[in-house]
Amino acid sequence: MNAYKKEVYSTIILTILFILAGHTGLIFVLFAPHGLKATFMGFPVHYIVPILTGWIGVVILTLVAGYVGNQLDEEIAKDREVDVKETTSVSRTYSRTTA
Amino acid sequence: MEQSWQLSNTSLGIAFLVASFVVFYLIGWYSNRASKSVADLYIAGGTIGPLANGLGMASTYMSLATFLGVTALILKLQVPFVYMWIQFILAIPLITILFGTSLRRMGAFTPAHFVRERYGKTAAVVSACWMILIMLMYALGQMIGIAKAFETLLGIPYAYGLAFGGLLIVGYITLGGMYGASYNAAFQMVMMGIAFIIPLGAIMKAMGSSGWWFPPLLYGDMVKSMLEVAPDFFDPKYGVKWYFALIPSLTLGGIGLPHLAMRVFTASSLRSARAAMVWYALILGMVFSATYTMGFAGVYFSQSTGTVISPTDADKITIILNLVYNPEWVTALVIVGAIAAGLSTLNGNLLAIGALVAQDIISTLKPNLAEKSKMVIGYVAIATAGIVSILLAFKPPAFLVVSILWAFGLAATVSAPLVIMGVWWKEANKYGAIAASLIAGLVYILVSPYVAPSITLSGDALTDKLGLSGALLSAPLSFIILIVVSYVTNRIPSLAVRIPRHETEKLIESIHGWSTVNPMRYNSTAGAFTIAGICAVLVIWALMPW
Numbered sequence A: 001m002n003a004y005k006k007e008v009y010s011t012i013i014l015t016i017l018f019i020l021a022g023h024t025g026l027i028f029v030l031f032a033p034h035g036l037k038a039t040f041m042g043f044p045v046h047y048i049v050p051i052l053t054g055w056i057g058v059v060i061l062t063l064v065a066g067y068v069g070n071q072l073d074e075e076i077a078k079d080r081e082v083d084v085k086e087t088t089s090v091s092r093t094y095s096r097t098t099a
Numbered sequence B: 001m002e003q004s005w006q007l008s009n010t011s012l013g014i015a016f017l018v019a020s021f022v023v024f025y026l027i028g029w030y031s032n033r034a035s036k037s038v039a040d041l042y043i044a045g046g047t048i049g050p051l052a053n054g055l056g057m058a059s060t061y062m063s064l065a066t067f068l069g070v071t072a073l074i075l076k077l078q079v080p081f082v083y084m085w086i087q088f089i090l091a092i093p094l095i096t097i098l099f100g101t102s103l104r105r106m107g108a109f110t111p112a113h114f115v116r117e118r119y120g121k122t123a124a125v126v127s128a129c130w131m132i133l134i135m136l137m138y139a140l141g142q143m144i145g146i147a148k149a150f151e152t153l154l155g156i157p158y159a160y161g162l163a164f165g166g167l168l169i170v171g172y173i174t175l176g177g178m179y180g181a182s183y184n185a186a187f188q189m190v191m192m193g194i195a196f197i198i199p200l201g202a203i204m205k206a207m208g209s210s211g212w213w214f215p216p217l218l219y220g221d222m223v224k225s226m227l228e229v230a231p232d233f234f235d236p237k238y239g240v241k242w243y244f245a246l247i248p249s250l251t252l253g254g255i256g257l258p259h260l261a262m263r264v265f266t267a268s269s270l271r272s273a274r275a276a277m278v279w280y281a282l283i284l285g286m287v288f289s290a291t292y293t294m295g296f297a298g299v300y301f302s303q304s305t306g307t308v309i310s311p312t313d314a315d316k317i318t319i320i321l322n323l324v325y326n327p328e329w330v331t332a333l334v335i336v337g338a339i340a341a342g343l344s345t346l347n348g349n350l351l352a353i354g355a356l357v358a359q360d361i362i363s364t365l366k367p368n369l370a371e372k373s374k375m376v377i378g379y380v381a382i383a384t385a386g387i388v389s390i391l392l393a394f395k396p397p398a399f400l401v402v403s404i405l406w407a408f409g410l411a412a413t414v415s416a417p418l419v420i421m422g423v424w425w426k427e428a429n430k431y432g433a434i435a436a437s438l439i440a441g442l443v444y445i446l447v448s449p450y451v452a453p454s455i456t457l458s459g460d461a462l463t464d465k466l467g468l469s470g471a472l473l474s475a476p477l478s479f480i481i482l483i484v485v486s487y488v489t490n491r492i493p494s495l496a497v498r499i500p501r502h503e504t505e506k507l508i509e510s511i512h513g514w515s516t517v518n519p520m521r522y523n524s525t526a527g528a529f530t531i532a533g534i535c536a537v538l539v540i541w542a543l544m545p546w
Helices: A003-022 A024-031 A045-098 B010-034 B038-046 B050-061 B069-077 B079-106 B111-119 B121-154 B158-207 B220-229 B240-255 B258-265 B270-305 B311-325 B328-365 B371-392 B400-414 B416-424 B430-446 B461-465 B468-489 B501-511 B525-543
Strands: none
Touching (some): A003 A024, A003 A045, A003 B079, A003 B240, A024 B079, A045 B079, A045 B270, B010 B121, B010 B158, B050 B158, B069 B079, B069 B311, B079 B111, B079 B270, B111 B121, B111 B258, B111 B328, B111 B416, B111 B501, B121 B258, B121 B311, B121 B371, B121 B400, B121 B430, B158 B270, B158 B311, B158 B328, B158 B371, B240 B400, B240 B416, B240 B525, B258 B270, B311 B328, B328 B371, B400 B416, B400 B468, B416 B430, B416 B501, B430 B468, B461 B468, B468 B525
16 A cells, blocks of 8 residues: 555544543443443543543554654655655656657 | 522632732743744744643643533533533544544644635634634623632622633733643643642532542532432433534534634644644543533532522532531632633634734735734734623623633634644635535524524423524535535636636645645545535424424
8 A cells, every 4th residue: 555545544444443532431332322330430431531632642643653654754755755756757758759 | 598609708809819829820921931933922932841731731621610510501401411511522633534634734723723724814804704704702601600719719799700810821822822821721721720729629529529539520429419419410301312412512513613723833843732632632521521420519519408599599509519518718718729720711712813813804904014014903903802891791691601612612613623624625615615504504594592592403402402403403504515516616616717726626635644645536526525414404304393
């Protein structure tokens, strides 16, 4: 997969993951509209899990997003060199042909 | 029985306030000595490191509402409001991955600066006018909160608190520029964390919680007692539609706020911007979680003791709990922390207004202005915006947080779609951008209860006032208009010739890091129309009964 496609797909996937992490409450309301009796850390699960995903989950995703973004910068820089070389070689061939 | 919640020892309040403002002014003046250009004034020359920037991002976003307004709404809405607040953390990470690093690469001062380069002058002026309105609404909320904090701290009437506090703050912001804002915001974030979480631990201990040493997460042992006094505290109360509406209104709104995007532009490099995002999430998540604990403690206190908190005092629940459970000097520290929270956000709001007026409106209309004149106009705009927000705050709404949250829906409608589509879709053009911004923006205002109370969508007063129902309609509508109008006008030769297609393609490729133009990149019609299709479903859903 080239750097462009990686950039687009990683942005879409990360955006969806961030939205899910920040809106876990919506998922609970979707499947358990009246809340849950089960508890975690002393709290009802539907209360504490959205708080944890909305904090720790988001921190983990920012680490992933930072890593992916930095890797992509490097890949785009490499692809850019290829782009420039191809453009230069095409223009050289063109000038030789026209000379 | 209702009580008056005031600090009895006002000299304590004055001492804390003077000490903190001396530090803020000194940091502002010292940091801003090097400010010699408009880039220095608005984005601190793009030099702020990841930790200071992460703290600054958290501080700018963590407005005074976190100290005052949020707990008031937790008191009223309980768990739904906790769910609503959790998602606010997404703003900076989504800005960074969707367009922040791209606009940082371009050297933008504000999102409207990008709109000018991408869509032209008219779209930039329209966009900047909307953003100024959004920033004024936001600044208004901070001014109201700051005046209330001064009222409690110094025992003076609200109007005097507003005039005195407001002018003191506008002076400090105008003096500091973005250098001062960044380093002051970092300092204020540390101060806020200490002033909020440590006293909260003492409150939890006094209430009998064994997890008082880490208030953000360890109050599970109080759940049983809470359910005895407030059995419905953990009930979700609202349906799926209400919770889903948080995405187009508040999550997308956060992405459209110019003062948050500007914090990404101040980063010293792209790597630094990404590292700052991690610090931001770590710190903001902790303080936000502590806010839910404060709201929980407020509900528990009012229900278990039978204390009646009047609607006018609901915003003060953090201060009330401290007055009840902690010594007065701790309450004074908390109030100063709250003022610091308001200051850092107001700082971001006013700087954004300065940049929008000077750079995105006046410099667009008069491009040959000298650098020095632009800076003078910027300083005047910052000070004027501050004074306008003071004047508007003399007649405040009942809940300060409502005016701020309504502004989010407007940002989601008039700003976020233009920037996101502008960065990721080459076909987006000025006709689509102007039409989307104007039509969808006016629809949002029209369906809000403030203009025509009879044309609201949900029928639930709070849902409409917060802009949740309006933005579920107007934000997707904005995407549809932008995509369809751009697609159609690009195929009308007489209109298409007026669009600098090659320059646009070059700009988009360059902000993503490419040096050559490839027509296959950022040009997916299928992608754009998939977004339009999803948005059409959302528009229909918004119009159906709530």
